Amino acid sequence: MTILQAVTRFLAPFILLYGLYVLFHGAYGPGGGFQGGAICASAFVAHALAFHIEETEAILPLRLVRAGAAAGVLLYGATGVLSMIGGGSFLAYGSLLPDAALGQKAGIFLIEAGVGVTVFSVMMTVVYMLGGIRK
Amino acid sequence: MEAIYLVNLFLLFALIVSAFAVLAAKRLLHAVVMGGAFSLTMACEYLVLAAPDVAMTEAAVGTGIASVSLLLALSRTGEDDGAKGVSYAVPAMACAALAGALCAAFLTLPPVGSGDSPAYLHVASEYLRNARTDVGVPNVVTAILASYRGMDTFGEAAVIFAAGTGVYALLAAPDNENEDGA
Numbered sequence: 001m002t003i004l005q006a007v008t009r010f011l012a013p014f015i016l017l018y019g020l021y022v023l024f025h026g027a028y029g030p031g032g033g034f035q036g037g038a039i040c041a042s043a044f045v046a047h048a049l050a051f052h053i054e055e056t057e058a059i060l061p062l063r064l065v066r067a068g069a070a071a072g073v074l075l076y077g078a079t080g081v082l083s084m085i086g087g088g089s090f091l092a093y094g095s096l097l098p099d100a101a102l103g104q105k106a107g108i109f110l111i112e113a114g115v116g117v118t119v120f121s122v123m124m125t126v127v128y129m130l131g132g133i134r135k
Numbered sequence: 136m137e138a139i140y141l142v143n144l145f146l147l148f149a150l151i152v153s154a155f156a157v158l159a160a161k162r163l164l165h166a167v168v169m170g171g172a173f174s175l176t177m178a179c180e181y182l183v184l185a186a187p188d189v190a191m192t193e194a195a196v197g198t199g200i201a202s203v204s205l206l207l208a209l210s211r212t213g214e215d216d217g218a219k220g221v222s223y224a225v226p227a228m229a230c231a232a233l234a235g236a237l238c239a240a241f242l243t244l245p246p247v248g249s250g251d252s253p254a255y256l257h258v259a260s261e262y263l264r265n266a267r268t269d270v271g272v273p274n275v276v277t278a279i280l281a282s283y284r285g286m287d288t289f290g291e292a293a294v295i296f297a298a299g300t301g302v303y304a305l306l307a308a309p310d311n312e313n314e315d316g317a
Contacts, residue, residue: 069295072296080285108278119295122296123196
């Protein structure tokens with residue numbers, strides 16, 4: 001194992017943890033879905049650089065990230081539809097829960113997660129496709 | 136002199152040096168690496184300008200994923216940029232004209248952080264005043280992006296999805312595989 005591989009193996013979990021922190025702490029500090037998704041993707045990109053891209057694909061299959069890209073947008077849209085079912089208008093999160101303030105927080109949490117999953121998945125798809133993964 | 140001016144001076148100097156290093160690079164690989172350095176300096180400058188959200192995005196996307204995408208593309212296309220004997224006179228003049236126009240526009244911008252700038256006179260003050268009671272999250276940027284402007288962010292997510300699907304459709308086409316012999 002090279003130095004680069006050893007350092008990547010050590011750092012990747014911390015990059016992922018930081019990405020998730022940025023994703024879900026976006027309501028309180030700087031960051032949000034886009035930033036968190038991009039930081040999480042950079043952990044896997046570092047793995048693909050240090051190891052072979054096929055090894056990264058074995059951990060995180062292309063099929064999964066292709067589905068993830070769509071799932072994130074769906075989660076976002078579904079949050080909008082759920083708030084309509086709750087009696088509000090599309091993406092008015094206040095109607096998601098009986099307590100409007102809590103509903104806003106839940107809505108923001110869900111759509112940030114959706115954006116994060118989409119951004120992460122699209123970035124991994126682009127890197128896999130340019131890296132010559134075909135499946 | 137305040138320390139922040141020294142930091143700005145250093146960052147702007149590093150930006151100009153790395154931009155010219157991209158231009159002067161003999162090999163495309165070097166140009167990609169210097170482009171990454173430019174982007175990382177830009178991320179630091181965004182942080183100095185109190186835009187940590189943008190700085191995070193620039194560092195992760197501009198420095199990391201864009202550089203790696205370019206490296207991967209280089210490994211598939213080879214080092215030759217096919218630009219032998221191409222004249223740079225017209226692009227150079229176009230760039231100089233654009234730079235001149237941007238410098239002229241820069242002189243008319245309001246000072247950084249000025250409360251009278253047009254950006255603060257429209258709906259921004261409304262958002263800043265009401266975000267805490269309307270949305271209830273401390274980060275006003277998130278309140279605007281996710282709640283007030285939730286529809287716009289939905290559109291953004293859809294655009295990113297469309298871009299990824301486009302790249303997949305382009306590179307996974309059966310014709311491509313035959314060319315590679317894969």
